[in-house]
Amino acid sequence: MLDVIKPGVQLCIQDLGRHGHRHLGVSQSGALDPLAVKIANTLLGNPLNTAVLEITVGLTQLRFTSATNFALTGGDLKACLDDTPLTPGWRYYAKPGQLLSFASSPDALRAYVSVEGGFDLQNVMGSCATDLQAGFGGINGSSLATGDQLHYTSCTERHSVGALQPGYHKQVRILSGPHCTQLDSSVAQLLCAKSWQVLPDSNRMGMRLTGPDLLTHQLSINSQAVLPGTIQLPPNGAPIVLLNDCQTTGGYPMIAQVIQADLRHFAQLSAGDQISFTLTTPALAHQETQQHNYHLNQLRIALTHHDRSIS
Amino acid sequence: MIQEQTYLLGEQAVVLDLNCARLDNTQQNRLFALHRHLQKQAQCTDIVVGKTSLTLVLQDPTQCASWQDQLLLLWEEFNAEDFHPTTHQIPVVYGQAAGPDLAPLAAQLGLSQSDIIELHSAPLYQVKFLGFLPGFAYLGCVPEQLRVARLDSPRTHVPAGSVAIAEDLSAIYPSTSPGGWRLLGHSPTQLFNPHSQPPCLFQPGDNVKFVPQKEGLC
Numbered sequence: 001m002l003d004v005i006k007p008g009v010q011l012c013i014q015d016l017g018r019h020g021h022r023h024l025g026v027s028q029s030g031a032l033d034p035l036a037v038k039i040a041n042t043l044l045g046n047p048l049n050t051a052v053l054e055i056t057v058g059l060t061q062l063r064f065t066s067a068t069n070f071a072l073t074g075g076d077l078k079a080c081l082d083d084t085p086l087t088p089g090w091r092y093y094a095k096p097g098q099l100l101s102f103a104s105s106p107d108a109l110r111a112y113v114s115v116e117g118g119f120d121l122q123n124v125m126g127s128c129a130t131d132l133q134a135g136f137g138g139i140n141g142s143s144l145a146t147g148d149q150l151h152y153t154s155c156t157e158r159h160s161v162g163a164l165q166p167g168y169h170k171q172v173r174i175l176s177g178p179h180c181t182q183l184d185s186s187v188a189q190l191l192c193a194k195s196w197q198v199l200p201d202s203n204r205m206g207m208r209l210t211g212p213d214l215l216t217h218q219l220s221i222n223s224q225a226v227l228p229g230t231i232q233l234p235p236n237g238a239p240i241v242l243l244n245d246c247q248t249t250g251g252y253p254m255i256a257q258v259i260q261a262d263l264r265h266f267a268q269l270s271a272g273d274q275i276s277f278t279l280t281t282p283a284l285a286h287q288e289t290q291q292h293n294y295h296l297n298q299l300r301i302a303l304t305h306h307d308r309s310i311s
Numbered sequence: 312m313i314q315e316q317t318y319l320l321g322e323q324a325v326v327l328d329l330n331c332a333r334l335d336n337t338q339q340n341r342l343f344a345l346h347r348h349l350q351k352q353a354q355c356t357d358i359v360v361g362k363t364s365l366t367l368v369l370q371d372p373t374q375c376a377s378w379q380d381q382l383l384l385l386w387e388e389f390n391a392e393d394f395h396p397t398t399h400q401i402p403v404v405y406g407q408a409a410g411p412d413l414a415p416l417a418a419q420l421g422l423s424q425s426d427i428i429e430l431h432s433a434p435l436y437q438v439k440f441l442g443f444l445p446g447f448a449y450l451g452c453v454p455e456q457l458r459v460a461r462l463d464s465p466r467t468h469v470p471a472g473s474v475a476i477a478e479d480l481s482a483i484y485p486s487t488s489p490g491g492w493r494l495l496g497h498s499p500t501q502l503f504n505p506h507s508q509p510p511c512l513f514q515p516g517d518n519v520k521f522v523p524q525k526e527g528l529c
Contacts, residue, residue, distance in 0.1 A: 019356045019357060020356060021357075021445075021510070021511075022359045023346070023357065023360060023515055024441050024446060024503075024510070024514075025441040025443060025446055025447050026505075026510075026511075027445075124505050125510055131445075131505075133444075134444065134445045134486065134505070135486075136505040178319075178320060178328075222333075222362035222363045222364070223449075224326065224328070224359075224361030224362065224363075224366060225324070225326070225359035225364070225366035227320065227323075229321060230320070230321070247443055248441070248442045249359065249361055249441075249442035249443075250442075254320065257320055257322075258321075259321070259322060260321070260322060282319065282372075285321075285322040286372055289322075
C-alpha cells in the first residue's frame with residue numbers, strides 16, 4: 001500500500017483522461033503532462049494509460065508499506081526516498097516502510113509517480129482520472145488527503161534505470177483559431193507578438209494570462225465545443241488557455257489552439273511565469289506528436305535490452 | 312446568405328459550423344440525425360453538438376482534411392425525419408423553497424405565479440446541447456413572455472435538481488453548483504450518475520416535458 005502522510009498542495013489520481021463523453025458535458029480530466037505519464041509507465045512496463053499520482057507544487061509525503069518498483073517523472077520537485085535524493089525520469093525500488101517525500105521548486109510545478117502494476121482503482125466512465133470539478137473518478141472523486149491509502153500488488157526489485165525526458169519550455173506553439181477572421185484578423189499574430197504572464201487564479205481548468213496590451217473586443221459567438229489547448233479570448237482581451245478540466249462548450253471566441261505536443265509545458269507553469277506563443281502548421285504539429293511516439297518506442301526498446309541484459 | 316462551412320480546431324478536430332444565429336427545427340433535427348450517425352462510427356474520440364455547430368475530435372489527425380469535405384456532404388444527406396428523439400417526462404415542484412425566483416419573477420413580469428408555471432410547463436423542450444456540468448442540458452425554447460436575463464450576481468450554491476430559466480433556455484441543474492439562472496422549481500429526477508449505465512439521462516436532441524406536481528404551486 002501507499003499511505004498518504006501529507007498530500008501537499010494538491011495530490012490526485014490521473015491517467016490519460018476520460019474520452020468520448022464530451023457531448024454529455026463530461027470533461028477530459030487526466031494528467032496535464034501525458035508524456036510524463038507515458039514515460040513513467042514505460043519505465044515500469046505498465047500499459048501507457050495506467051493511473052498515476054499527479055503531485056502539484058510538492059510538500060507531499062507518501063509511505064510505501066510494501067515493496068514495489070516505482071517511477072518518478074515530470075518536473076523536479078526535489079523528491080527523496082528516505083534521505084536519498086531522486087531524479088525525475090528514473091525508476092526506483094522502494095522497500096516496505098520507506099518514505100517518498102517532495103519539497104518544492106521555483107522552477108517546476110508538477111511531478112508524477114507510477115508504481116509497477118498500477119494502483120487498484122475503480123474505472124469510472126472509461127477512466128480512473130479524478131474529475132475534481134464534478135467529483136468522481138480517482139478515490140471518491142477528490143484530491144487525496146492524509147490517511148488515504150492506495151493499494152498495489154507488491155513486486156520484486158528491479159535495477160534502477162533512467163529515461164531522457166524532453167525539456168519543458170515557456171515558448172509554446174499554436175495553430176491559428178477559427179474565430180480570428182471575425183476579430184481583427186491579426187489577433188493570432190498579436191498573441192504571438194509579446195509575452196504573457198500567468199495569473200494566480202489559473203488551475204487545471206485553465207490558465208489565465210495577462211499582458212501590457214490586452215486584445216479587447218466585443219464579439220460573442222454561439223456556444224460550441226472547446227478542447228484542452230483551446231485559447232479563448234473573452235471581451236476583456238486577456239486570453240485563457242483551456243486545460244484538461246475545462247468545460248466542454250464555450251461562448252468566447254477561440255483565437256488559437258495549442259499543439260498537442262506542447263500542452264505538457266503548461267503542467268510546469270506557475271503564477272507569475274512569462275510565456276510566449278509562436279504560430280506553426282498542422283503538419284509540424286503532427287510531426288511533433290510523432291516525435292513523442294518515437295521517443296517512447298525508443299525508450300521501450302532500450303529498456304527491453306537493458307532489463308534482459310541484467311537478468 | 313452565408314453558407315455552412317467546415318474548419319479545423321487545432322490538429323485533431325474538425326468543426327461543421329452552420330454559420331447562423333439560430334437553427335430552425337428542420338436544421339436542428341438534421342444536425343441531431345448527423346450526430347447520431349457519426350456516433351456509430353469508430354473514427355471519432357468525441358463528437359460534440361454546439362448551439363449551431365458540430366465538432367468532431369478525430370482519432371487519426373491525418374484524416375482532418377478529408378473530414379472537412381465529408382462533413383459538408385453528410386450534412387446535405389440527412390433529413391430532419393431521420394431523427395427520432397426520446398421524450399422524458401420530468402416532474403417539477405414549482406415555487407416557494409423549491410423555486411425561490413418564481414415569486415419575484417412573477418412580480419417583475421406582471422404575471423401570476425401560476426401563469427408562469429403554465430407558460431414554463433407548456434412547451435415540449437428539446438436538449439439543444441449539453442455543457443457547463445456533466446448532464447447539464449440546454450433546453451429550448453422558453454416561451455417569449457418568460458425570457459429574462461440571468462441574475463446580476465450568480466448564486467454560489469444552486470441545489471441539484473433546480474429547474475431554471477435564462478433567456479430563451481431552460482435547464483435542470485444535475486449537481487449542486489454555482490449558477491446565475493432563475494430558479495422556478497425542483498425536480499427529483501436524477502440526471503447524471505457516473506456509476507450508472509448510461510450515466511446521463513438526456514442525450515443531445517431528446518425531448519423534455521415538465522410535469523407540474525401537486526406538492527408545489529400549480
